[in-house]
Amino acid sequence: MADKLRIGIIGTGGIAHSHVNAYKNFPDVEVVAGADIIPGKARAFLDKFDLKDATAYESHEELCKRDDIDAVSVCTYNSQHSVCSVAALESGKDVLLEKPMAITLQQGIDIMRAEKKSGKFVTVGFQPRYDANSVRIKQIVQSGELGKIYYVQTGGGRRRGIPGGTFIEKDKAGVGALADIGCYALDLALNTIGYPKPLTVSAIATNYIAKNPKYYAEPERFEVDDFSAAFIRLEGGITLDFRMSWGMHMDTTGDFIFLGSEGGLKVKQPHYQLWGGAWDGPVGDIIYMHDQFGIPTQTPIPLAQNDKASLFEKKVRAFVDAVKTKGPAPIPTSQIIYNQAIIDGIIRSSAAGEEVKVVFPKI
Ligand SMILES: NC(=O)c1ccc[n+]([C@@H]2O[C@H](COP(=O)([O-])OP(=O)(O)OC[C@H]3O[C@@H](n4cnc5c(N)ncnc54)[C@H](O)[C@@H]3O)[C@@H](O)[C@H]2O)c1
Numbered sequence: 021m022a023d024k025l026r027i028g029i030i031g032t033g034g035i036a037h038s039h040v041n042a043y044k045n046f047p048d049v050e051v052v053a054g055a056d057i058i059p060g061k062a063r064a065f066l067d068k069f070d071l072k073d074a075t076a077y078e079s080h081e082e083l084c085k086r087d088d089i090d091a092v093s094v095c096t097y098n099s100q101h102s103v104c105s106v107a108a109l110e111s112g113k114d115v116l117l118e119k120p121m122a123i124t125l126q127q128g129i130d131i132m133r134a135e136k137k138s139g140k141f142v143t144v145g146f147q148p149r150y151d152a153n154s155v156r157i158k159q160i161v162q163s164g165e166l167g168k169i170y171y172v173q174t175g176g177g178r179r180r181g182i183p184g185g186t187f188i189e190k191d192k193a194g195v196g197a198l199a200d201i202g203c204y205a206l207d208l209a210l211n212t213i214g215y216p217k218p219l220t221v222s223a224i225a226t227n228y229i230a231k232n233p234k235y236y237a238e239p240e241r242f243e244v245d246d247f248s249a250a251f252i253r254l255e256g257g258i259t260l261d262f263r264m265s266w267g268m269h270m271d272t273t274g275d276f277i278f279l280g281s282e283g284g285l286k287v288k289q290p291h292y293q294l295w296g297g298a299w300d301g302p303v304g305d306i307i308y309m310h311d312q313f314g315i316p317t318q319t320p321i322p323l324a325q326n327d328k329a330s331l332f333e334k335k336v337r338a339f340v341d342a343v344k345t346k347g348p349a350p351i352p353t354s355q356i357i358y359n360q361a362i363i364d365g366i367i368r369s370s371a372a373g374e375e376v377k378v379v380f381p382k383i
Contacts, residue, residue, distance in 0.1 A: 024048055026050055026052045027043055027090070028051075028054065029053070029062075030094045030108070032095070033095065036093070042335075043336060052088070053089060054075075055078065084113065085111065092116070093116045097187075098123050098193050101121065102123075105134070109131075115140070116335075116336065120195070120359070121356045121360040122360055125361045143342060144353065146207045146356075147330075149211065149350075150338075156321070165310075166279075170279060170280070173277040177197065177263070177268065180267055184238055187200060196244030197246055198363055200266070209276070211355070216256050221366055221375065221378060222369055224369075226248070227242060229267030250365075250366045260362075285309070288307070290303065338350040
C-alpha cells in the first residue's frame with residue numbers, strides 16, 4: 021500500500037459527491053480515479069473536485085483493472101451494486117458499497133461469494149449506524165432491561181417525498197421506497213436486536229400515489245413501489261412489523277416499537293413529514309415503558325447529541341480505517357444480507373399474493 025490510501029469512485033452521480041467530500045477531509049487518502057458509464061461524466065466530476073491528476077474511466081471494468089487502487093466506493097444505482105462490487109473484489113479491492121446492498125437476495129449472495137473468494141471485504145453504507153441515538157437505542161435493548169424481545173415495529177416514510185431521476189426506474193433502482201429508505205428502517209430495527217435471520221415474509225408493495233398525476237409529476241415513468249408493508253417472522257420467536265412510504269395520505273406510519281417481556285421502548289418519529297427511518301433526520305423522543313412498584317410507568321430517555329463530524333464522514337472514515345487494518349468490515353455483508361433478504365421477500369410476497377419463505381443459499 022502506498023503512503024496514502026488510493027481510492028476509486030465507481031458511479032459519479034449524486035451520492036458520489038458526499039463520498040469525495042469525506043475522502044478529501046482525510047490527509048491519508050487520495051482519490052485517484054472515477055468511472056461512470058455516461059461519457060464525460062467522471063471527468064467532469066473529478067474536475068469539479070479539483071482532482072486533475074485523477075483518471076476518468078467510462079466503465080467500472082477499466083477502473084478495476086488498475087492494480088494501484090486499494091479500495092473503491094460503489095456509488096452506482098442499485099442494479100449495478102452487485103456487478104461493480106464483484107468486479108472490484110475480483111480485482112483485489114475492498115469496497116464501500118452504497119445502500120441498499122442490491123436489488124435481489126441472489127445479487128447479495130453473489131457479492132458475498134466474491135468477498136469470500138477474494139479475501140477482501142465489503143462494508144455497506146448505512147451512516148445512521150453512527151447516530152448517537154441509534155447507538156443508544158441498541159445499548160438499551162442489548163442491556164437486557166426489556167427482557168425477551170418478541171415484537172418490533174419499524175418503518176417511516178414521507179407523506180409526499182417521491183424522488184425522480186434513476187430512483188423510479190425498474191432497470192436502475194429495481195425497488196422503490198422499500199429499498200431506498202426502507203433499508204434504513206430495517207437496519208435500525210435489525211441492528212438493535214442483533215440481526216436475527218428472517219424466516220418468512222408476508223407483504224404488499226403498491227404505488228397508488230406515484231401513479232396518480234394529481235400527486236406526482238412523472239407517473240408514466242414511475243415503475244417501482246411507493247408504499248410497502250410487511251409481517252416478517254425472525255429467528256428466535258421475534259415478529260417484525262414494517263411499513264415504508266414515499267407518498268401516502270397519512271402523516272406517519274407509526275413509531276418504532278421494541279416490545280419485550282419486561283419492558284418496551286418507543287422511538288417516536290420526529291415532528292416533520294419527510295422522514296425515512298433515521299436517515300432524513302434524527303429520531304424523535306425515546307420513551308422507556310416499564311412497571312415500577314407494580315405501576316405502568318413511562319420514562320423519557322434524554323436524547324444524545326452527535327458530535328460535529330457528519331454521520332457520512334464517520335461511515336467513510338470507518339471504511340478507510342478498516343482497509344488500513346485489513347478488516348473487518350464495519351457494517352458486514354453477513355448482517356446486511358438479512359436486510360436484503362427481507363427486501364427480496366417483500367417483493368416476492370407482494371407479487372405472489374401470499375407469505376414466502378426466506379431461503380439462504382450456501383456462500
Ligand atoms: N447513503 C446515502 O445517504 C445515500 C443517499 C442517496 C443515494 N444513495 C444510494 O447511492 C446510490 C446512487 O444514488 P445517486 O443518487 O448517486 O444516483 P445517480 O443516478 O445520481 O448516480 C448513479 C451513477 O452511477 C452511474 N453508473 C451506473 N452504472 C455504472 C457502472 N456500471 N459503472 C460506472 N458508473 C455507473 C450512472 O451513470 C450514474 O451517474 C443508490 O444506490 C442510492 O440508494 C445513498
